[in-house]
Amino acid sequence: MTRTVLAADFGGTHLRAALVSEGGEVLLRREHHTPTEATRESIVADIVHLLANVAQVAEPYPEAACVATAGLIDAAQGKVILAPNIPGFRNLVLTTPISEQLGIPAYIENDASAAALGEFRFGAGRGTRHLLHATIGTGIGGGIVIDGKLYRGAQGLAGEIGHIILDPSGPRCNCGSRGCLEALVSGVAFAERARRLVESGKSPALRELAGDREPTGVDLFNAAKAGDQLCEAEIRNGGHILGLGLGSLVNVLNPDRVTISGGLLAMGEMFLGPMREAMYSLAYGPAAGTLVRLSTLGDDAGLLGAAAVALEYLEAR
Amino acid sequence: MTRTVLAADFGGTHLRAALVSEGGEVLLRREHHTPTEATRESIVADIVHLLANVAQVAEPYPEAACVATAGLIDAAQGKVILAPNIPGFRNLVLTTPISEQLGIPAYIENDASAAALGEFRFGAGRGTRHLLHATIGTGIGGGIVIDGKLYRGAQGLAGEIGHIILDPSGPRCNCGSRGCLEALVSGVAFAERARRLVESGKSPALRELAGDREPTGVDLFNAAKAGDQLCEAEIRNGGHILGLGLGSLVNVLNPDRVTISGGLLAMGEMFLGPMREAMYSLAYGPAAGTLVRLSTLGDDAGLLGAAAVALEYLEAR
Numbered sequence: 001m002t003r004t005v006l007a008a009d010f011g012g013t014h015l016r017a018a019l020v021s022e023g024g025e026v027l028l029r030r031e032h033h034t035p036t037e038a039t040r041e042s043i044v045a046d047i048v049h050l051l052a053n054v055a056q057v058a059e060p061y062p063e064a065a066c067v068a069t070a071g072l073i074d075a076a077q078g079k080v081i082l083a084p085n086i087p088g089f090r091n092l093v094l095t096t097p098i099s100e101q102l103g104i105p106a107y108i109e110n111d112a113s114a115a116a117l118g119e120f121r122f123g124a125g126r127g128t129r130h131l132l133h134a135t136i137g138t139g140i141g142g143g144i145v146i147d148g149k150l151y152r153g154a155q156g157l158a159g160e161i162g163h164i165i166l167d168p169s170g171p172r173c174n175c176g177s178r179g180c181l182e183a184l185v186s187g188v189a190f191a192e193r194a195r196r197l198v199e200s201g202k203s204p205a206l207r208e209l210a211g212d213r214e215p216t217g218v219d220l221f222n223a224a225k226a227g228d229q230l231c232e233a234e235i236r237n238g239g240h241i242l243g244l245g246l247g248s249l250v251n252v253l254n255p256d257r258v259t260i261s262g263g264l265l266a267m268g269e270m271f272l273g274p275m276r277e278a279m280y281s282l283a284y285g286p287a288a289g290t291l292v293r294l295s296t297l298g299d300d301a302g303l304l305g306a307a308a309v310a311l312e313y314l315e316a317r
Numbered sequence: 318m319t320r321t322v323l324a325a326d327f328g329g330t331h332l333r334a335a336l337v338s339e340g341g342e343v344l345l346r347r348e349h350h351t352p353t354e355a356t357r358e359s360i361v362a363d364i365v366h367l368l369a370n371v372a373q374v375a376e377p378y379p380e381a382a383c384v385a386t387a388g389l390i391d392a393a394q395g396k397v398i399l400a401p402n403i404p405g406f407r408n409l410v411l412t413t414p415i416s417e418q419l420g421i422p423a424y425i426e427n428d429a430s431a432a433a434l435g436e437f438r439f440g441a442g443r444g445t446r447h448l449l450h451a452t453i454g455t456g457i458g459g460g461i462v463i464d465g466k467l468y469r470g471a472q473g474l475a476g477e478i479g480h481i482i483l484d485p486s487g488p489r490c491n492c493g494s495r496g497c498l499e500a501l502v503s504g505v506a507f508a509e510r511a512r513r514l515v516e517s518g519k520s521p522a523l524r525e526l527a528g529d530r531e532p533t534g535v536d537l538f539n540a541a542k543a544g545d546q547l548c549e550a551e552i553r554n555g556g557h558i559l560g561l562g563l564g565s566l567v568n569v570l571n572p573d574r575v576t577i578s579g580g581l582l583a584m585g586e587m588f589l590g591p592m593r594e595a596m597y598s599l600a601y602g603p604a605a606g607t608l609v610r611l612s613t614l615g616d617d618a619g620l621l622g623a624a625a626v627a628l629e630y631l632e633a634r
Binding site: 072081129130142144146151152153154155156157158159160161163164165166167168175176177240241244245247248249251252253254255256281282284286287290 | 389398446447459461463468469470471472473474475476477478480481482483484485492493494557558561562564565566568569570571572573598599601603604607
């Protein structure tokens, strides 16, 4: 009989839980929206409840559970240090209530790190030894697999690739620094690029698309697709900067492969073309041949990543 | 009786060879200048000869040999792929002639990677688990130790931290890209900053120091020490940019410690102060507490690094 684990992916919009087989098959799934009004206690109760809900119909009973969530995670302590997008979700031990309630070992991992192990084990990173995974969405996250194992670093913070500096005089990042990759290329950064374009009065098309709203990154992309050259130039420049960031990381880490996921990939070749070009031209020597592959796990990257983390812990025991 | 290994450090100016104990003691040492006129064959013969010279008086006979050298190294094949500063030193298998001549296993490693393992084992990185080492000299090199072992990456190129982009519209780097860390902060980059200052006519002090020569990074530092504020601003800016680079790497790697070595450290607090400040302000969450320590191995970092690499191979057998 195949081994199974419980996996949860807890983010700003959704809470997903699933029973996942050793081979990465989702055998059972529950999900609901993240409540907008929640206390620390209600969030924990919610996660435990949804996992218990899946566990009680699982046959055989799962051997471990893991929750993937955004933010700074102390995996060794099973603790969320800080989750910027989830109010109240800080300095919170999450693993103890889960393991007490369900009677199995419980773990927690940063969602981008979990996604990296998910891609490595079940997705676009299969067959590699050293993998860099980047999630390019509202923000930028990253995860690193080294020698086939998730690499967490000294305090579990490894892979914060959104906060490498690409332009010291660039726009201010949420982290307080200037010109972080995330402040230059991300959903948030493209919305800011769109806002500046509208403000400059140079893109009537974008202004019309946005109407009374603040323009978004999606507006920017739609205006570019409709032929607005300034909007297209912003997206191409974003792709170029992302490629310089990934190329820098390839020079540091020399991974076998780079996998990427996230909402911004929907911008397609207008974004990905300049990204690849910049990355390949920067990467050093034989590393210039490092493959970039799009995620094959899509929305389930966090969930299957959490499962991969739980399985890795079980195998290491 | 303690285990010993042969170590060599081959660079643009010196060839050093030594017998080193398991504990990092240099028991015997030979060195000479790198010949300016040399063929592939004469370089190999030179290295083999110097190592043999040390080995023949070693008692007991060393168990392995390792050569650290600048450039792109294929450690698995024992091959120098490309050494930019040493003409003719490319696509050259170095380990076979050494092991045939000396009758012991021979290895080769990039000098900055070797230095990282040297600091980890014998120097300022002792007691860590994950270490980033940066050498800040004529160029910038780096090495990464993960879980107590030298991390080489997919093709042995990991740690090329001189080629992360800090300013996409910055000065052209030798590698062809723009605004690499090495093009902004290194001996070469400071010489270029000095050249531009003299050209601008804004620093008579620097022009006078350089006389008929092209100004160097040392001239820039001397002018700054003598009170030239523009020269001091260049050095402080260089330290700041280096700090942003190291802080970026801390966010990606989350090492226990960062060790630094190289000629530019002689610039002292004028350079290191802004470096620390930028690095600590960028590093994320608990990683902001990552210690930076100056190398304790100095000029012997490459040599002791080569010894550490040889010892690591012996222990893994």
